[in-house]
Amino acid sequence: MKRQPTPDQLLLDQQLCFALYAASRSVTGLYRPLLEPLGLTYPQYLVMLVLWERDGLTVSELGQRLQLDSGTLTPLLKRLQGAGLVARQRRKEDERVVDIHLTDAGLALRDKASGIPECLAQCMQLSLDQMQTLRDELKRLTRQIQLSPSED
């Protein structure tokens, strides 16, 4: 009458997916107290990273870079606009497109964020080399996944 034990492949601790999911949320949690003084959430910070790197992208270009769709980005960008960090403007030549530009305040915020990466590296207790290796493995995995899926 004893139940079958769960097969090994279904054990939580065996799952790469859960290790990823847990690590991602943990790291986001590390950012939270660092971003709070800047008035940013973690996904908002990612948008700012992209814009600091190259200002004046469209919503869909931001979406390609971050792998997020307009259902996520539109309200997020409206909040950044509300915080005075970006401007959203429909393009004259093609009214379908919305260009996102940093405001002065948005650009200025970069300086306040510049210490964050080092702070994170400290907390994670990884050497620069370990960090790069792990990052590149994860990138490879992501690329692999985005290549293979159900071709239609």
Next chain:
Amino acid sequence: MKRQPTPDQLLLDQQLCFALYAASRSVTGLYRPLLEPLGLTYPQYLVMLVLWERDGLTVSELGQRLQLDSGTLTPLLKRLQGAGLVARQRRKEDERVVDIHLTDAGLALRDKASGIPECLAQCMQLSLDQMQTLRDELKRLTRQIQLSPSED
């Protein structure tokens, strides 16, 4: 009058955090079509993995295992209950505690899920060894983060 270029540490592609975040969402996306026939979302699947491994946990025990709080778990468990996969019951001896048990349907679902891990491994194109190594690095990172933070 040219703007300063963004410092290297703030480049999106340099960020371990984004590699993690993107990889985690990609992997979740891989699960989606596999879980859909089972009527599960990815976080619901994680809850089921835990219960298949050990049935009859409390909400907070589930929370410890998955690092999720009642704000996430309570509605999620209600949906699993609505789907007939688990039962939620306040404990007689301590009415504060809610025990979560698999229903017969919930247990039976395990068989339908048993092929998923192998399917995932295929998609990710990683050897068993590579998967384990990456998984263990991520676990170490998560553990490290959860040890160090602001001690209060």
Next chain:
DNA sequence: CAAAATTAAATTGTGTACAATTCAATTTTT
């Protein structure tokens, strides 16, 4: 034992994710 403190879930509120639909603007076809 009664008041205070603690505990476990649930609730509330904000902010993502993401599928699916809608809507308006532009291109492509005929």
Next chain:
DNA sequence: AAAAATTGAATTGTACACAATTTAATTTTG
């Protein structure tokens, strides 16, 4: 050029995450 197809955002609806508060039950204290 008008109809059809396509495109880019926005909207809608569902389901997490997670902080903060609330509620009820149990323990601990005085």
